[in-house]
Amino acid sequence: MSRPSPESLVADVRNSAEGPSIGAFFDFDGTVIAGYSVVAFMRHHVTHLDIDVPTTVRTLAAAGGQALETEEDFKKFLGITLRTWVGRRPEELEKLGRQLFRDEIGPSVYPEAWRLVRAHLDRGHTVVLASSATRFQVEPAAEALGVDHTIYTAVEVGEDGRITGRPDGRSPYGEGKAAAVKEFAAAHQVDLDHSFAYSNGNEDVPFLATVGRPTAVNPSSGLRRAAAERGWPTIDFAGRPWTGPVEVARTVGTYAGMMGGFVTGLGLxxxxxxxxxxxxxxxxxxxxxxxxxxxxxxxxxxxxxxWENQPAVFLFNHQSQLDVLVLGGLLRGNFAPVAKKELANNPMFGPLMRLLETAFIDRADNTQARKALEPAVERLRSGVSVVIAPEGTRSATPSPGRFKKGAFHLAMQAGVPVVPLVFRNTGEFMSRNAMVIHPGTVQVAVLPPIDVSTWDPADLDEHVEGVRRQYLETLAHWPGED
Structure with a gap:
């Protein structure tokens, strides 16, 4: 049994055959994300008082994995979960799933898993999230990761358009997941003998055994034993760093240093x-x-x-509040931010951003947003650069979300280049909604300036997506590492 590093796993993928006949099947809970997505759903239901406490307790206890030794155990657990959704419409749970992925589940995506997914996509492989969870849990993750295919537990919907509380067909759990993968492979001309699979749980031994290149990821004790017996490689992802008193104290000192340094410098x-x-x-x-x-x-x-291209519109992929500190240390000065209007009322950053002459924009009001950018155009023309996150909000995973066009309109109006700043791992040291910063080395790639002076507004969507692809390419193939 080998114990590869995350880097060697990615290297193996990059050295594998190309094309859609090669499959890459990823379990979801515990493999792609740390923990269990059902916990976020149950926590939401309790917070909003729309679920009974005994049901929640049973569900969360089962989600720990210790109670799920057989397929029958899983059916009981699934029954408890689905009963909480009886009478709800699928659209309601689709919306909730997207919200919970953005706010809670997405930040728990393992960076190592994200890089593996990107490596398979780069090779043109048929990538699949294969989970016994429901589509309300799995599909938001697939969309954020750029994965087109999912295998999940289907939920029965009655004639009245409401969930009945029963599964629709066999769940892809244990032998059921192995059968679902074989069926998918036959339908999509995937060669399982040359395909990859990744999972963490005892129940997924049959699933992993369907492919020629299985890997046990963050394996449970039972899967670890099975992997040793079968000679499968195993790997444990690092996960999120532990938060303790030292990290809290450092974070307090960080904000004090930021404000103290800024006020001192401004005063001088x-x-x-x-x-x-x-x-x-x-x-x-x-x-x-x-x-x-x-x-x-x-x-x-x-x-x-x-330093060679100022003034400019500096773009950055937004992952956490740590980005603000990184921008200060990276750019040093001579810039004004563009930010969503909600930040104006932030007790920590609001006063600071007003001092920085930030252009606050209302993302829900396009007319107001365009008007708010007018001062930013004037600052660029006066020689002051502008910094903006083209996604408009923090991304839930390392993959940048869809870019908005405002930053590019700004550069075109002012006649300045766009300079992409690619932040590789700020989300690993401070996740999307966290307050505590963890020490480490943030990697930044500053890409060559992009001249937008010849861009045709009619082709702007295509140009903007091309810039986003540069971010994805840089994150997947970091400069100096390939």
């Missing part, structure tokens, strides 16, 4: 008679002190593109 600049000089000094000093206190360092590739 004002004493010298220049508000812009004060802003630049404050940004640089605040960024340095906050990164020092947090234990975060920057590993930057292509940093010369920042």
């Amino acid at each position: 600049g004002l004493l010298g008679g220049s508000r812009r000089a004060g802003l630049n000094l404050g940004i640089g000093l605040g960024g340095d002190l906050s990164l020092l206190a947090s234990g975060v360092t920057l590993d930057v590739v292509g940093g010369h593109h920042i």
Whole structure:
């Protein structure tokens, strides 16, 4: 039994045959994400008082995995879960699933799993999320990961369009998942002997055995024994770092350093008679002190593109609040942010962003958004760069979400280039909705400037998607590592 590293697993995929005849089947709970997606659903139901506590307790206890030794055990667990949805419409749970993935489940995606998925997609493989969970849990993840195929437990819907509380057919659990994979492979001309599969649970031994290249990921004790007996490789993903008193204290020091450094620098600049000089000094000093206190360092590739191309519209893929500190330490100054209007009322960042002359935009009001960008155009024309997250919000996974066009309109109007800043792993040190920062090295790639002066507005959607593809390509093939 081998114990490959995440990097060697990705390398094996990149050295494998190309094309859709090669399958890559990923279990979901515990393999792609840390923990169990059903927990987020149950927690939501309890918070909104639309589920009884005994049902929740039984579901969460079973979700720990210890109670699911047989397919019969799983059927009982599934029955408990589905009873909480009796009478609901599928559209309601689809909406809830997207919300919970964005806010809770998505940030628990293992970075190692994301990189494996991207590597398979890059090879043109047929990638499948294969789970015994329902589509309300699995499909939002598949969409965010760029995966087109899913295998899941179908839920019966009555003639009245409401969920009955029963599964629709056999669940893909244990032998059922193995059978579903074989059926999928036959329908999609996938060669299982040359395909890959990844899972963490005892019940998935038959599933893993369907392919020629199985890997036990974060394996349970039973799967670990089975993998040893069969000679399957095993790997344990690192997961999220532990939060303790030291990390909390560091985070407090980080925010204190950010605010203290900024106020000090601004004050010194004002004493010298220049508000812009004060802003630049404050940004640089605040960024340095906050990164020092947090234990975060920057590993930057292509940093010369920042200094050689100003003013510019700097884009960054938004993963967490840590991005703000990274931008301060990276750009040093001479920029003004563009941010959603909700940040104006943030007790920590709101006052700071007002001082930075931020253009606050209402994402729900296109007319207001265009008007709010007018001062940003003037700042660019006066020689001050602008920083904006083209997704408009923090992404739930390392994959950037759909880019909005505002940043590119801004650059075209001001006649300046777009410079992409690719943040590889800020979400690993501070997840989407977290408050605590963990120490480590944030990797940043500054891509060459993009001249938008010749772009035709009629082709803007295609151009914008091309820039997003540059982010995906850079994240999948980090400079200097291939």
